[in-house]
Amino acid sequence: MPKLKKEIISIKSISKIYHLGNNVVKALDDVSISIYENDFISIMGPSGSGKSTLMNIIGCLDVPTKGTYKFHQALISEMNDSQLANIRNEKIGFVFQTFNLLPKLNALHNVEIPLIYSSLHRTKRTKRAKEVLKIVGLEDRMTHKPNELSGGQKQRVAIARALVNKPSIILADEPTGNLDSKSGLEILKFFDQLHKAGNTIIVVTHEKSIAKRAKRRVELFDGKITLDE
């Protein structure tokens, strides 16, 4: 592992334990991983392997039961709800399998959502949202509502939304899962571009072909990392 790169995320022996009745489920069992600037990582594993849990913890949507998680030296594992919300707002861009665009807002307003929760002024907000829509090549679709966009376009709006706050990492959860192969490939090429532009990207997937594009592959099984190369 090239240690000269700057470390963004440092996860040290975290566990996530759920209590379902009398059963104790270890969704993550003593996992450690470091993620560096400009990494392009794929996280693979069968369902129930804990990859979603790991993703949620990295995305600050959840906190581990045990262990420490540092993001830019900040101790995430001990933060409260609103501190986590701020980290998500400023440092993390999410791309979901089902796009999760708000159906009543047009593309531009959807992209603006993360900026609403930061303290950016309205005019700057619109300017920045337009910029990223240009990056994803949708400057002519800004006033369209999600139901007027194709699947690939929707996911590009979602990526624009993830990029709008200039996040430290982009977390994509099965980003091509709901797309046909052609637009899926388009999105993947776009991820390559973003990586080349210096972004740090984490993709959760169960497709080998997608995982191959990543520069670093991580595999999980039964809550433990079985491969990291």
Next chain:
Amino acid sequence: MNNIFKNILIGLSAIRSNITRVALTSLGLTIGIFTVSIVTAGASSIDKEFEKSMDYYGNDKIYVSTWPWSFNFDWWKYRNRPRIKEEDLDYITQYSQYVTDVSIKKFTWIRSSYQNKASWLQVNGVYPSYGAMLSGTEVTNGRFFSENEWNLQRRVVIVGGTVRDGFFDGKDPIGKKIKIGGVTFEIIGELKKQGMGMVPGGTLDNLVIMPSSTFKRILTRWGFDELVLKTEPENLYKAKEEVGMIMRVARKLRPNQEDDFAVNSADAYQSQFDSIKIAITGMAFMVTGISLVVSAIGIMNVMFVSVRERTKEIGLRKAMGATNNNILVQFLSEAIAISIIGGVTGIILVKLMTVALASYTSFPIEFDLLLIFYTFMVCVFIGITSGILPARTAANLHPIDALRHE
């Protein structure tokens, strides 16, 4: 602050996309606000009218009549009472220490006319002293009749404020001759207009005042007599008691006999009026209270539906960095907005109603800014109480669970 404002805007945009639902939900509140506004406006108007009527009777006057001024009038008890006699006044002037001035007031309704115009007028026959005892009004044009005119039983009258418009097309009535019960009278004075009153007889201005001597000679067979006594306002109660005792002496009643006369004053109306007013407003507030509670429940219900419908949106907003407070403000402002929409619609309806009423009747409805302000505050309060629970539910949703929600 800026952040709160943005979340309020998000909440408001939810209203725009659900207009039908919002309209139906806020309807309950509209009805509640409408009823309470109408009733309080009505009550305060009635109050004002009533005060005007009280001015008419005066807070320094005692009226000795055959019957009490009462809304629960027991006809069988009162029907055999003797009529009030002018001679009773002699006892009062002789024995009373609180009464400062007295007059008889003979009273009837008579058809009167001027040229081809005719109308029923209330006719009062009084002493010359009555001119100084007028309350709620005064002679603004011309003069009251004199002692001399009373002695000579002259046919002179002082007319109420509406007679000028009714008979003379707004022209000065002084010196004009009108016919009252077929007899010609000359108008020598005019009273200030008092407006509508809530006293027996309705309007306070549709009257003529003449010397009781003239009244007696020409109209003796009709009407009732009443003694009008003036005292100092602070002595009113003592004076009433004293007059009651003097009247018993005048009537030669034995101690075991009940009064066969009534000593009245404006405060008797006041207490009866107050109890009626309390009953009306009490009922209104109960009805309004129920309708406000029901509409608050309605808003709460719709807000829970709204939170449920938008669980995924809440999850997404949280993933994008919305804090619990952001979500709380968003949903709370939606609830408050629904409530205010209902309230404002109610106020607009009330306003339209008062405008419509004002053009059809002369009965004025009070409608003040303070009422609007109170209504607004009530709406905000209802919005908060009905919205806080759903909004808290939304704010406390876990982002992962919310995002997974279908």
